[in-house]
Amino acid sequence: MEDRYIKNRGYVLASIMLAMFLAAIEATIVSTAMPSIVSDLGGFSLYSWVFSAYLLTNAATVLLFGRLSDIFGRKPIFLTGIGLFLVGAVLSAMAPSMKVLIGARLIQGLGAGALMPIATTIVGDIYTKEERAKIQGYLASVWGISAVTGPALGGFFVDILSWHYVFWMNIPLGLLAMVGIIYFFDEKVTKEKRSVDVAGSFWVVLTVSSIMVVLVEGGVRIAWVSFPMLILLIVAVGGFLLFMQQERKAQEPMMPFHIWSIPSIRYANLTSLTTGMILIGVSSYLPAFVQGVMEQPAIIAGFTLTTMSIGWPIASTSAGHLLLKIGFRPTSILGGVSLIIGGILFSMLSPEKGPWFAASGSLFIGIGMGLSSTSFIVSIQNSVGWKTRGIATATNMFMRTIGSAIGAALLGGILNGRIKASIEDSSLPDSYTVDSTNELLKEADREALGSKALNILQDALASGLHMVYIGLLVLAIISFFLILKLPKQED
Structure with a gap:
């Protein structure tokens, strides 16, 4: 490890974990609240854009922020990311329509582009x-904390207070993380032009x-x-050609294309593309299935995502130990097997199987993500300076x-x-459109539909989600x- 003159590592780690908690709880709490948000603001056909907009700017800036952190240091870029994330959260909480919410999510995604990497x-x-394998496991534990609090808070806000609080709650957490980084992260960066x-x-x-518009609106x-x-x-x-x-x-x-010549980085990145699509497919649309088709309340929909968020950190912590014992490739393979088991369970999901079956599928997806993603990060960081x-x-x-952005679209x-x-x-009648699916996401609206329209819309939603x-x-x-x-030995 190069000497970066870092003081108070424990406090820095705590501040980082708090900042990561913003992104971690975002995945569970917003997904849990989305059926209520779209029921309130309307526009079910724009449902995926709430996730896609966030992921678009996230994807577009994550490489830029990574490069800027190599030039100007981690601290200023990290603080900028938290600030943008909080601005987006405030605007999201105040959004009067789905279009405004999507715009606010674009800003929130900018901040997220700096937070996680x-x-x-x-x-x-x-x-x-x-130490990295163990500490990466600690970072993954953030997902476990968010798993316990995110869906429960999301269900509480939706059922008792208002969906707006899923965004307002980011503010105190983000400010506390900023204070910790400012005071405890003493980074010395060599100034180079x-x-x-x-x-x-x-x-x-x-x-x-452009790709996302094609996929969503095509x-x-x-x-x-x-x-x-x-x-x-x-x-x-x-x-794409001009980017290349x-x-x-x-x-x-x-x-830099030269890092793709390292096999462990190349295949880890390609796998991350496909697992990103899996992740967004579960977290975005499972609450809609549980609430709209199974007719369960928001807190139950949140529970089905909780198991994924619990499985992820437990598996990631275990991966920290497995990496040292059996290596990153066998650990990643175990993750791949778990993803397939989760995929099989989801492909069999039906209203009759109930929330527990959905939760079991989420659990295996979470385990697969935890084992693979931790292995990838540790391997990549050990491969470069x-x-x-x-x-x-x-x-x-x-x-x-x-992957998540393309997957959402x-x-x-x-x-x-x-x-x-x-x-x-x-x-x-012709008056029924894709947006009519909004009515399935709230009990009072479902009852007003009538049995014929209710059955047809539920079947349509179930059929779409099965695909x-x-x-x-x-x-x-x-x-x-x-x-x-993946190579059998690290580079």
Whole structure:
């Protein structure tokens, strides 16, 4: 470990864990509250955009923030990330409509782009190679704490107070984390004149946003065979090619391609892409199934996500020990097997099986994510030095976030398309649309629908979500085969 003159490591770690808690609880508490949010603000067809907008700016900036942290140091970039995250949280809490909420989530995602990768990078800086596996397990325990509090708080806010509190609660936690970093993180950075690859970040935003619009709106608001769709596809392909060209010629590329020559990094990143899609598929749409199809309250929907968030940190902590005993590849393979088991359970999910069956699927997905993601981070950080550790860590986070962003868009598009087709094939009046699914997410609205419309809409939602879960199983199988490509010994 390079000497970065870090003082008060325990306090720094506590502040990092508190900041990570913001992102960790975000995954469970917002997902739990989303059915109530969309029921209040309307616009079920925009449901996936609440997640996609957050993930878009997260994915677009995670590499940029990783590079900036290598240039200017971790501390200023980390504090900037927390500040942006809190601004987005305030605007989200005050949102009067789904469109405003989506805009606020764009800002919140900017902050998240700095939070997770730089928190993990700071740990890589201040702890030795031998200590990192154990400390990464501690960081993963944050997910366990959020698992206990997130769904319970989400259900409490929705059922007793208001969904707005799922955003307001971020403020005191974020401010406390900022104070801890300011006072205890004494970072010494060697000042070097290094360039920032802003152009690369721009091409990432353009490419990813175009792909997401194609996946979410294709066949719903934009016909697959149409001029707007052609333009979007041209922009997406062109943006990707220009990004590749920019990274090759940039003096300080946002994504240095040379790190992809390291097999452990290459296959860890590709697997993170597919597991990111699995993660968003579970966390985004499981509450909608439990509340809209199973007709369970928000707190029960939160419980089905809790098991994933509990399984993740327990598995991640165990991975810290397994890494030292059997190595990162066998540990990752165990994670891949768990993902497949979770995918199989979700592919079999039906209303009759109940919340416990859904929760068991979540548990195995969480275990798979914990074992694999911890193995990937430790392996990556052990493969590079300080000057590239920030961007190497951020690249892995970027791939998982890109996976989540594309997954939210792709799976959301599958869901909306399936619901639309089911409604059109039914005998319901033309006034019923994808947005009519809003009515399933609140008990009073369900009762006002009438038995015929209720059954048709529930069947449409269940059918759409079944297609989503079949997709999750396919992604789990792909992830497993990518994990098998990991080298048997670390570089």
